[in-house]
Amino acid sequence: xxxxxxxxxxxxxxxxxxxxxxxxxxxxxxxxxxxxxxxxxxxxxxxxxxxxxxxxxxxxxxxxxxxxxxxxxxxxxxxxxxxxxxxxxxxxxxxxxxxxxxxxxxxxxxxxxxxxxxxxxxxxxxxxxxxxxxxxxxxxxxxxxxxxxxxxxxxxxxxxxxxxxxxxxxxxxxxxxxxxxxxxxxxxxxxxxxxxxxxxxxxxxxxxxxxxxxxxxxxxxxxx
Amino acid sequence: xxxxxxxxxxxxxxxxxxxxxxxxxxxxxxxxxxxxxxxxxxxxxxxxxxxxxxxxxxxxxxxxxxxxxxxxxxxxxxxxxxxxxxxxxxxxxxxxxxxxxxxxxxxxxxxxxxxxxxxxxxxxxxxxxxxxxxxxxxxxxxxxxxxxxxxxxxxxxxxxxxxxxxxxxxxxxxxxxxxxxxxxxxxxxxxxxxxxxxxxxxxxxxxxxxxxxxxxxxxxxxxx
DNA sequence: TAGATTGTTAATCGATTAACAATC
DNA sequence: TAGATTGTTAATCGATTAACAATC
Numbered sequence: 397x398x399x400x401x402x403x404x405x406x407x408x409x410x411x412x413x414x415x416x417x418x419x420x421x422x423x424x425x426x427x428x429x430x431x432x433x434x435x436x437x438x439x440x441x442x443x444x445x446x447x448x449x450x451x452x453x454x455x456x457x458x459x460x461x462x463x464x465x466x467x468x469x470x471x472x473x474x475x476x477x478x479x480x481x482x483x484x485x486x487x488x489x490x491x492x493x494x495x496x497x498x499x500x501x502x503x504x505x506x507x508x509x510x511x512x513x514x515x516x517x518x519x520x521x522x523x524x525x526x527x528x529x530x531x532x533x534x535x536x537x538x539x540x541x542x543x544x545x546x547x548x549x550x551x552x553x554x555x556x557x558x559x560x561x562x563x564x565x566x567x568x569x570x571x572x573x574x575x576x577x578x579x580x581x582x583x584x585x586x587x588x589x590x591x592x593x594x595x596x597x598x599x600x601x602x603x604x605x606x607x608x609x610x611x612x613x614x615x616x617x618x619x620x
Numbered sequence: 621x622x623x624x625x626x627x628x629x630x631x632x633x634x635x636x637x638x639x640x641x642x643x644x645x646x647x648x649x650x651x652x653x654x655x656x657x658x659x660x661x662x663x664x665x666x667x668x669x670x671x672x673x674x675x676x677x678x679x680x681x682x683x684x685x686x687x688x689x690x691x692x693x694x695x696x697x698x699x700x701x702x703x704x705x706x707x708x709x710x711x712x713x714x715x716x717x718x719x720x721x722x723x724x725x726x727x728x729x730x731x732x733x734x735x736x737x738x739x740x741x742x743x744x745x746x747x748x749x750x751x752x753x754x755x756x757x758x759x760x761x762x763x764x765x766x767x768x769x770x771x772x773x774x775x776x777x778x779x780x781x782x783x784x785x786x787x788x789x790x791x792x793x794x795x796x797x798x799x800x801x802x803x804x805x806x807x808x809x810x811x812x813x814x815x816x817x818x819x820x821x822x823x824x825x826x827x828x829x830x831x832x833x834x835x836x837x838x839x840x841x842x843x844x
Numbered sequence: 845t846a847g848a849t850t851g852t853t854a855a856t857c858g859a860t861t862a863a864c865a866a867t868c
Numbered sequence: 869t870a871g872a873t874t875g876t877t878a879a880t881c882g883a884t885t886a887a888c889a890a891t892c
Contacts (some may be wrong), residue, residue, distance in 0.1 A: 398799045399859075400816050407815040422783040425873070441874065453868045453873035485716045489709035490810075492734050501814050534800040540817050564817035566810065572658050574634065580820050586714075586790065590725050590805040592624050592858070593764050593788035594700045596804050611648065649849070663884070665850065677849035677892045839873075 398446060405443050406466050410431050425456040465579040470500075477504035479533055479562070481553050482512055482544035483523050486568060490544060491519035501540070505532050509549070530560040541571075542566045554581075623669060629667050630690050632657050637687040642815060649680040653785070656805045693725075701728035703757055703786070706768035707737055708748050708791060715743035728752050729756050733773070754784040767797075778805075 412432045427437040428442070444451065444462070447469040451457045478494075480487055480503045487506065493505050506521045508514070513523045524532060533541075541562045545553055550569035557565060566581040567573055570587045577603060636656045640648060645681055650668070651661040669685070674679045702718075704727045708774055718727050726749040730745045732738070732832040737747045748756060765786045769777055770777065774793035781789060794811045816818065819831075 398819075400820070401859080403816050404809075407812050411794070427873080432796070434798070436861075438862090438875095445875080448887085449661070450875065455868095456873085469626060469794050470815055470819055473774045473824055476814075485709070485713035489713045492709045493810075499811050499814075501811075501820070520749075539821055540693050540814065563821035566813055567815060570635070572656070574658070580817055580819055584808055584810060584813060585628075585721050586717075586799035586808060587725075588628045588631050589693055589790055589808060590700075590702070590723070590764065591626050593790060593804055593806055594696060594724070595623070595694055595848090597763055598696055625883075660847085660885075662886090666884090669851080676851065676868095679892095680849085683853080 402446060404444055404472065405433065405439075406470055409440070409443070410463060410466045410470070413459050413466070416459050419462065421459055422618050423456040423458050424462075426451060428456075476540060477534075477536060477538045478502065478566075479504065479529075479538045479541040479557070480506040480521075480544060480548075481508075481526075481529070481541060481557070482549075483508040483510075483518055484544065487544040488518060490542060491521050495520050503542075504536050504538055507532075509545075509587065509606065529556055533557070533560040533562065538562070539567070540564045543569065544568045547571045626667055627694065629657065629659065629663075630671065630694055633664070633667070634687060634690045634694070637683050637690070641687065643682055646684075647682050648681040650675060652680070665822060689779050700725050700764060701760060701762045702726065702790075703753075703760075703765040703781070704729065704730040704745075704764045704768060705750075705753070705765060705781070706734075706770075706773075707732040707734075707742055708768065711768040712742060717747050721743050727766075728760050728762055731756075733769075753780055755782040757781070757786065762786070763791060764788045764790070766792065769790045772796045 397400070412429060413424070424439040425437075430437040433440065441451065444457070444566075447465060448564045449457070449462060449465045478501050480490060482493070483506050487508070489501055492508065496502060503521055506510060506518065506523045506525055507529050508523050509526050512609060514525045516523050532538075541557045541564075543553055543557075543565060547569050550567065550571050551573060553573055553618045554565060554567070554573045558575055558579050562579070565573065565575075565582070567581055567583050573581055575581060577578055633653060636653060636724075638734055650664040651715065652662040654664045656666065663664070668681070670745050671689060673681070673686060673689045702725050704714060705787075707715070711732070715727055715730065715738050718725060730742065730747045731750050731753050732747050733750050738749045739749050756762075758800055760763070763786060765781045765788075767774055767781075767789060771793050774791065775797060778791070778797045778799055780790060782799055782803050786803070789797065789806070791805055791807050794809045796807075797805055799805060
């Protein structure tokens with residue numbers, strides 16, 4: 397009943413509410429939330445109603461209460477632990493991202509096939525050898541994993557993760573994982589996103605006379 | 621007429637065709653392509669028909685010709701140049717990603733506000749100060765940009781990019797950019813993806829008795 | 845011909861939007 | 869009351885799927 401998009405939007409609303417709370421705002425109307433979230437007022441209401449939260453037309457939504465309501469709806473009781481496989485450049489970026497900022501997820505274990513990295517502490521997280529993957533994931537009761545390994549290793553890593561009991565995978569490898577249906581996969585494929593950007597901005601230029609990209613500059617474009 | 625999803629799938633098909641070609645496969649049927657792409661045969665045909673490519677039921681699609689046809693449809697004449705703003709952990713990961721592998725995009729210029737990085741060459745790409753952003757983007761005729769800066773800087777960086785003539789932005793900052801409609805934005809928001817994973821895998825466990833994550837292990841889960 | 849594959853049309857599905865009544 | 873906001877219903881829209889005829 398709750399779609400992926402709805403959950404995504406709810407987590408966006410939460411971020412906005414967090415900012416508002418930091419600014420000392422106590423209540424917000426759906427149209428204000430909508431303006432910040434880039435959605436329609438109606439869609440915001442729809443999402444909030446889906447989690448059982450009703451607004452009042454006199455005071456709007458109480459920022460703290462709404463934020464708490466979203467938290468209760470989206471989050472597990474505790475911070476969710478995540479396993480990271482692949483401590484290359486991207487892996488390190490992810491580690492620093494999740495240790496610097498306090499989101500609802502912590503990388504509880506990192507793995508890499510490079511023996512040179514084993515036992516080393518990278519951005520505050522110990523890097524384990526791949527052989528320990530199944531054991532540590534089970535011991536730590538980790539349900540989610542991030543795949544940040546090269547394409548050629550992604551599928552086999554994913555299968556090991558599933559066998560270890562992982563229920564959800566965030567896949568950064570630009571390849572399609574073939575896994576049992578019970579496993580949820582979120583793909584983050586920047587090559588695909590860039591292709592989309594290339595394609596649609598190119599078409600826009602063609603359709604609209606090629607003016608966009610250069611309307612702010614006087615100099616002509618000479619690619620040579 | 622061509623949707624974002626279609627373009628995304630086409631670039632996936634291309635990757636699959638590339639692999640097939642490397643394996644020495646000369647022709648492929650839509651149902652084989654569908655199996656590899658996790659789609660239905662009909663949807664594959666639909667996508668390929670959208671770019672004017674028809675299959676034959678005797679020989680299927682010629683792998684090289686189809687790959688070329690997709691390339692012609694999706695790509696500009698040349699490799700597309702991309703600007704990168706933010707040469708932190710993530711920025712470095714992106715640089716190494718795009719220099720190691722040959723995709724259709726090259727990071728032609730990198731920018732960072734940290735004076736310590738200015739002039740340094742990071743993963744083969746010179747890091748420029750932010751002051752040069754507009755000039756270099758115009759000089760190099762760059763149309764796409766990647767934002768890999770912290771949330772608090774993302775909006776202002778995005779506006780500068782748009783003013784410099786950027787038509788499409790790949791945004792890694794977990795925040796919503798408010799930009800003119802003419803600018804296309806692709807958001808890559810891993811916090812949102814993780815929230816989705818948490819939410820839906822949690823629900824699955826509840827619905828199905830909490831068995832999934834541990835069906836391969838004997839030990840009980842004791843989170844303490 | 846028989847069988848697999850393809851192409852076309854209509855049906856379905858989910859999400860978003862529009863219109864309007866109800867509320868504060 | 870008047871005005872802004874909310875909640876409900878029906879309409880729209882796009883993408884996916886299903887059914888079936890056409891093709892090789």
